[in-house]
Amino acid sequence: MTQALHTPPPPPPTPVEAPTPPEPGAGLAALAARHGLSVSGARPSPPEYIRLLWARRHFIAAFSTAKLTAQYSQAKLGQVWQVLTPLLNAAVYYFIFGELMDTSRGVPDYIPFLVTGVFVWTFTQSSIMAGTRAISGNLGLVRALHFPRAALPISFCLQQLQQLLFSMAALVVILLCFGVPVAASWMLAVPALVLQFTFNTGLAMIVARMGARTPDIAQLMPFLLRTWMYASGGMFSITHMMSKHTDWPSWATSALQANPAAVYIDLMRFALIDSFDGSRLPPHVWALATGWALLAGVGGFIYFWKAEETYGRG
Structure with a gap:
């Protein structure tokens, strides 16, 4: 009788652990990275952001020029108002401060002094006011096109710079009519304007971000700017006023002289x-002007850039 062969039963299968499911979105992120895709509207690094702004410099210049041209397109006098508006403001301030309040006493060449102060202050004031609406007033453009949003406040400040250059042409005529001679020192106006433009642009970026989140900033800003104007010596001489108020504390005198608007006006x-x-200039005036320009320009740029992804949303 043949003995039956018995095959041992196979060992039980080793349990296999279930694979850990991938985190949601991990596969899509890897796929995007493999094909060089990035998040739409993601904030670039500061160097890349600056490169993008430079690449769109022609758009910034064209946009500012178009805004300036359209500003008075409905007026019969057209672009003449670019010169008439600051001149009329200067005439009003001369009547109030020069005649009624007699701040012209002891200030030589008071009319050129006043007109220069009004024109320079208007440049800062208009840049900040335009900056408050740079994003909130152009939401259609912001939502329709992809571009670095800082192009908007920069273009509005460039528009105000062009406006100032028209006013400066009228200022030169006023200086010559009142016997102020042409001098080599007039060339110093160029670096002063560059520093002021940098300062204004930085402030415009700050208020542009604030205005994008809280549009009511545009309603509050005129009151803040009016207070700042009266402390900036646009219509009077700060040094002459300080000489008449010797009881003022020294810190108040230093604060008035270091006021950035007063620095650029002086x-x-x-x-x-x-x-x-x-x-009649404050000590280290060029260092003050450069410091204010760097502080506002760099600080305003970084502050605006940090919220790049939020503009136009919500």
Whole structure:
């Protein structure tokens, strides 16, 4: 009798652990990275952001020029208002401050002094006011096109710079009519304007981000700017006023002289008006002007850039 062969039963299968499911979106992120895709509207690094702005410099220049041209397109006098508006403002301030309040006493060449101060202050004031609506007033453009949003406040400040250059042409005529001679110091107006433009652009970026989140900032800003204007010496001489108020604390005098708007106004007066000599400038005035420009320009750029992904949403 043949003995039956018995095959041992196979060992039980080793349990296999279930694979850990991938995190949601991990596969899509890997796929996007493999094909060089990035998040739409993601904030670029600061160097890349600056490169993008430079690549769109022609758009910034064309946009600012178009805005300036359209500003008075409905007025019969058209672009003449670019010169008439600051001149009329200067005439009003002359009547109030020069005649009624007699701040012209002791200030040589008061009309060139006043007109220069009004024009330079208007440049800063208009840049900030335009900046408050740079994003909130152009939501259609922001949502329709992909571009670095800082192009908008920069273009509005460039528009105000062009406006100032029209006014400066009228200022030169006023200086010559009141006997202020042409001097080599007039060339100092160029670096002063560059520093002021940098300062204004930085502030415009700050208020542009604030205005994008809280549009009511545009309603509050005129009151803040009016207060700042009266502390900036646009219509009066700060040094002459300080000489009459010797009881003022020294910190108040230093604060008024270091006020950035006053610094840029005084620099322009020093450059253009022969009777406004260096003794009427605050100490280290060029260092102050450069410091304010760097602080506002760099700080405003970073502050605006950090919210790049939020503009036009919500």
